[in-house]
Amino acid sequence: MSTTALAAPTVTMAQALNTALRDALKDDDRVVVFGEDVGALGGVFRITDGLTRDFGEDRCFDTPLAEAGIMGFAIGMAMAGFRPVVELQFDAFAYPAFEQILSHVAKMRNRTRGAITLPIVIRVPYAGGIGGVEHHCDSSEAYYAHTPGLKVVAPSTVADAYSLLREAINDPDPVVFLEPKKLYWSKDEVSLPAATAPFGRAEVRRAGTDVTLLAYGPSMPVAMAAADAAVEDGWSVEVVDLRTINPYDDATIEASVRKTGRCVVVTEASGFAGVGAEMAARVQERCFHALAAPVLRVAGYDIPYPPPKLEHHHLPGVDRVLDTIARLQWDDVPFVGSR
C-alpha cells in the first residue's frame, strides 16, 4: 500500500533547520533554544519560527541583548544539565562572545578532565551574498576553526542542514554551526527527518576526473556551478564538500586529489590565514607527488566585506574558479598523478 515511493516534499534550508530544532526540542527535554529575537519574532531569519508558541517560553526564549551574556549563560545552563542551542544573530555579532567561546566553551571539558562538558550549539547565520550592510556578512569560520575544542560545521545542502544540526545538538561537545545566510532559501526535495553522513565525513558532490574543487557551506554553489561550466572547456571536475571543517576528512579529499592530480580550493572567506589555507596546505602535504600543479585557492579578497553593490566582485564567481582551473599548468608540465 504505502510502498509507493512518494516524491519528497520541497523544503528550504530554513525550514530544515527549523524542523531540526523542533525535532530536537521534542526528543530531548534538555534542549533549550535562546538568543536575541528567537522568541515571538522567530529570529530575524525565522529559523526559530513558532518554537516559543509550540514549546513554550521555557524551551525557546529571548535574552537580553548581550552576546557574551548569552554564551556565558549557555555555559551555566549546560553545567546544570541542559543542552543549549543559542543563536548569535549575525556573524560579526558573535565577536563580543569570543572570550567566552575561546577561553571557556572550547576548553571546559579539558580543564575539568571531562567532569564538566558543554554540549552547546552556537548557531551563526553567516557569510554574505545577501546584499547585507557592513558587519552582517563576515566569513568568520577561521576564528573558530583555529580554536581547539570547538567543532565547526557548515552545511551546504538542505538535508545536511537538518542532519548536521541534529547531530550538533546531540554531540557531547560544543559545535559552532555556521548557517550560510544566502542558502536559507535554497530548496531541495528532502523527506525529513533526513540522516546524512556524520561529522568528519566530506562528500563527493559531483564526480570528475581532471581536477578536484574543495569547498564547504556558502562556497559550494559556485563550486558546483563552475564544475558544470567546466564541461564546456573539456574539464571533468570533481567537487568535494567538507561539510564539517573540524573534524576534517582528509581521506575523502586525498582519494579525490590522488585521482584527479589537481586541486583548487574555493572559499568565500578572505584568503589570508583562512580555512582555505589549511585545505591547500593539507592537500599538498598529503598528495604532493600526485599533484601535477600547485593547489590554488580562490578566495574572497583580503578586505573588509564589501557592500551590497560591490559584493559580487569579492565573492568567488564561476569565472574566477574557471580561470584558476585554467592556471593549473595543463599543457607544459607532464602529469605525474597516480591516475
Add this chain to the structure above:
Amino acid sequence: MSTTALAAPTVTMAQALNTALRDALKDDDRVVVFGEDVGALGGVFRITDGLTRDFGEDRCFDTPLAEAGIMGFAIGMAMAGFRPVVELQFDAFAYPAFEQILSHVAKMRNRTRGAITLPIVIRVPYAGGIGGVEHHCDSSEAYYAHTPGLKVVAPSTVADAYSLLREAINDPDPVVFLEPKKLYWSKDEVSLPAATAPFGRAEVRRAGTDVTLLAYGPSMPVAMAAADAAVEDGWSVEVVDLRTINPYDDATIEASVRKTGRCVVVTEASGFAGVGAEMAARVQERCFHALAAPVLRVAGYDIPYPPPKLEHHHLPGVDRVLDTIARLQWDDVPFVGSR
C-alpha cells in the same frame, strides 16, 4: 676621536621595547601609553617600567580593568588625534576586545574612506614557553592575521623589537604587535636606536642551500637551533624570519625556496587553520615546480595550550623540526628545484 667603534651594549628585548616606547614618547607628543598595570607597576613584564614616572600620568596611565574599554577608548583617543599604544596584558585577555578590534579598529579607515584613521598599536605579550598557567600562553596571531585592516608584527630579535615597535607607532594604521613573552629576556648586543628592515620585509637569518625553514617571533629560536643541529646531519638549512605576518614578504621567501627546493614551516601556534597554513599554502602556490617535496609544517598540537609541566611536549622542538626535515624525501624523489 669617537670614530673608534665601541662594542654595542647588551640589551634584552624587554629593554629594547621599553626604550622604543620612551623614544616614541619623547619624539611625538601624540603618543600615549595605557592599559592595565602599565603605570606604577610598569606592566607585569615591566615593559612600561618608569614611563609614568618619567613622562607623567598623562602620557602613560592605568585604565580600568576592561579590555574592550581599553580598545574602544584608544579608538576614541585616536579620533581626537592621539597615537595610542595599548597593552593587553596577556594573549587570552585580548579576547574581550575582539569585537572592537575586528569590527572597528580594522575597519574604521575603510568605513570613512580615510577621513578617520586609527594609528593604534596593540601590544600583546604573547605565546608560551614561560611556564605560564592556562590562558597566559595562547598563540593568537591567526585571529589577527585573518582580519583585513590590521597589520600583524612579531619580532624575534632585540633590534627588531625596537625598530618594529617604533615603526608600528609611526604607522598610520593599526598594528597588532605580538611580543613573544619567552624572548623578553633574550639578549643581544645592539646600539639603540636601531633601524632594521621595514614592515613587509622578511630576513634570511641564516643562509643555507638544502632546505628553507620559515618562522617568526617565538618560533625563531627553535628554527635557528634546528639549523645549527642539522649541520651534523649534513643538511645546510636556510632560516627565514617573517618579522611581519601582514604585510607578508613573498619575494624573500620565494627566492629562498627556489634556491633550496625544500621548505618546512615552524610555528608554535596550533597548526590547524593557523598562520603556518598560509605560509605553506603560499610557498607551494608560488614555488611548486621548484619544490622537491611538499611543504611540511611543524606546529603546536591542536589542543588548548598545555600547562608548565607539559608545554615542552607541545612546543616544536629541535628534534621535531629535524624529523620533519628528514621526511622531505631526500632519497627517493629526483630533485626538480631550479638550483
Add this chain to the structure above:
Amino acid sequence: MTTTSTRGKTPKAPARAVARTSPEAKAASALLPAERPIRFLDERGARVDEHDGYGEPPVELLVQAYRKMVVGRRFDQQCTALTKQGRLAVYPSSHGQEACQVGGVLALRADDWMFPTYRESVALATRGIDPVEALTLLRGDWHCGYDAAAWRTAPQCTPLATQTIHAAGVAYGEKRKGNDSVALAFIGDGATSEGDFHEALNFAAVFSAPVVFLVQNNGYAISVPLAKQTKAPSLAYKGVGYGVRSERVDGNDPVAVLAVMLAAVEHGRSGNGPFLVEAHTYRIDAHTNADDATRYREAGEVEEWRTKDPVARLAAHLRSVGALDDALEAQIKDEAEVYAANLRERMNADPVLTPTDLFEHVYATPTPQLVAQRAQLLEELAAE
C-alpha cells in the same frame, strides 16, 4: 562538605529605610534621576510643571527644533519610500523619536563630537549633513558617505554599544587637548545590555570625560520588549553604579529633551564629566523596513503612542505661546517637501561605485597582497 544546618532562624535581608545620610549615600542621591521623567509638556502639548528644576530652553531654539523635526519626519518617510523603490538596501526609521533625534543634536556645538547608530539618520540630517551622503551606506555603498572627521560625526554604528566607548575616548582626548567640546553617544534601550555600554560609563567616569550618553528607550530591541531586557527601576538607574549623573526624560516632549540635553552637555563642558540621559520614546514604524512588527506588538500600543506624538506636542506648545502660526507652519511644511523632493530626485540617480576602491582604504598604502588582488580584479573587469 559544610552545610548551614547549624544556623537558626531563616536569615533575611532587612527592608531598607529611605533616608540616607552617609557620604556614599548622599553621593548616590545626587547622581540618581528625578522621581519621574522630566516633562515640560503633557501628552497633548500643554505646559506642565514636572521639570524638576531644569531650565526651559529659549523659544527660538524650540522653533528651530520644530522645523528640524518636521523636516526630519518628512525625510524619514521619504527614506522608507526609497526602500520600496529599491533605492535603499535597508532603512531603520526613527518615526516617533524625532524629539530625541533633533533635541540631541541641537544641544551640540559644531565642534562637539557625535556618535550615531544606524537609527540616527534624522539626527545626521539635523546635524546638517547632506542627506544623500548620510544615506550612502544604507544605499549599498561601502563607506559612511560623509566626512566623519570634518563633521565630527562618527559613521553610523551597527555593532551595538561599541560606539559609546569611542565617545568616551574622544571626549577625554579633546579634554586632554584643552578643548571644551563634548561628545554625544546615541544608544538604544536594548544596547544598554551590552558589556561595552558599561565599560563606556566606567571609562567616562574614571577619566571624567565630557560625554553624554543619550539612551533612546523606544521600548524594543527589534522584537524584545524592555521588560525582557532589564529589571532596573529604569535605565537611568544605571549611572549611579559608575558615579555618573543620570536623568530620565519624556522622550516625546521636545522641550524636556532639549532642556535635559542642554544641561547634560553643559555638565560635561564645564568639567563635571559624563551624563546619562534616558529618554522614554517609541518607534512608530517597524525596526527596519524588513521587519514585521506585528509579530511582537499590538496595533493598540502603536496607536496609543501616536497620541503622544512629539511633533504635534511641540506644535501645540509653540502655538500656545504664539511662536507658531499657520503661515510659519505652511512654510516649514513646504521646506520639508522641498527637502524630500530633492532627496527623492537625487536618490533616483544610480550611484557610481568603483570596484577597485574596495582596496584603497584598507590601509594607508595597500600591502603587496592587496596590490596583487586589485590587479586581479582589474583583469577580471577588463575581461568582462
Add this chain to the structure above:
Amino acid sequence: MTTTSTRGKTPKAPARAVARTSPEAKAASALLPAERPIRFLDERGARVDEHDGYGEPPVELLVQAYRKMVVGRRFDQQCTALTKQGRLAVYPSSHGQEACQVGGVLALRADDWMFPTYRESVALATRGIDPVEALTLLRGDWHCGYDAAAWRTAPQCTPLATQTIHAAGVAYGEKRKGNDSVALAFIGDGATSEGDFHEALNFAAVFSAPVVFLVQNNGYAISVPLAKQTKAPSLAYKGVGYGVRSERVDGNDPVAVLAVMLAAVEHGRSGNGPFLVEAHTYRIDAHTNADDATRYREAGEVEEWRTKDPVARLAAHLRSVGALDDALEAQIKDEAEVYAANLRERMNADPVLTPTDLFEHVYATPTPQLVAQRAQLLEELAAE
C-alpha cells in the same frame, strides 16, 4: 551646522532632593545598600550595632568559621612557601581575606554551586576539597584537579568576570529543574569593570536567577587602586541599575560577612533572585608570589590593615562570648599545623603527568587529527 548660541542662561542640571516617592524611586531605594558597610564587630572585635537589621549568625557557625579561617590562613602560608620551593608555579594569596573566603563558602549548602577565581584556594579548602587537588593547576598541571561536577565547584577562573555569567546560567538552570540551590560567584573589585560582570548582573536579574555575587573589594587589581577603577559611591551601587538587591559589608568582620551572605543566599533560595555583596577587605600579601607590591602601595597601608585582621577579630569576639578558650584555640592551631604538614609532605612528591593526556579531553572522542598528533607524540616519547 547648528549651534546652541540661541539659548539663554547656562543650563544646569539641578541639585537632587533626597526624598523619593515614585514607584521607581522606591524600588531603587529597596535595592540600594545600607548607609554604611554592615558590621557586627569593630576593628578590634568588639560587638557594635551597625548591622542594620541583619540577623547574627549562630555561635556554632562562628566557631566553625573560626576553625576554617585559622586552617585557611595556615594553608595559604604553606602555599606561599611551596612557591619558594618550586612546588607551585604561582600562588595568589588570600591572606587577610579569610572572612570572605570562609564566610562565602559556609553560607552554602553542598548542593549549591560555587564559582571561584584564582584567588579562592582557601575557599576551595573550606568547601572541603582536598588541598592537593585544589592546587593541581597552580602546581603546573593542565586541569583543575578536583571533580568540578561532584563538588559543584567550577574550576578556578582566570579570565576575569567571565565566571559570573556561568553562575547566573547554572543558577537559572537549577531553578528550571525545580531545585532550590543557589550559585555563589566570587569576583574581585577590579573585575567588576569588565563588561561580563554587568551582563551577568543583568541576566541574573532578568531571569531571576538565585545567584550571589560576592565582590571581594581588596582595594587593588594587581597594582591598580580602586580609585582608578571606578568613581561609584561604592561597588554595591552597581546593583540597582539591574534591579539587583545589593549590600556592603565589612569584609574583615567574619560575623558580618556570614550574616550578609546567609541572608543573600536565602534571598536567592526563596525565589527573590540575585544579590550583590561588596565586602571591603585587603590582601596583605602581593598579588601573587611573582608580584612586587612595593611598587604600588605603601608599607604603612599594609600595617594599617593588619590591625583589622579578621582572624584576630573573630577570636576576640568568640572569647568575649565564651565560645573560645585557650584549649580550643590550641586544638585549632594543631589542626592547622597538621593540615599544613600533610600538604607540605604530599606536595613534595612530584606529580605524575601523562603527556598524551593532553589529547584525551579536548573532545569526548579525539578527532582523527588529534589521534594522529597523539601518535606523533607517542613516537617522539618512544624515541627519547
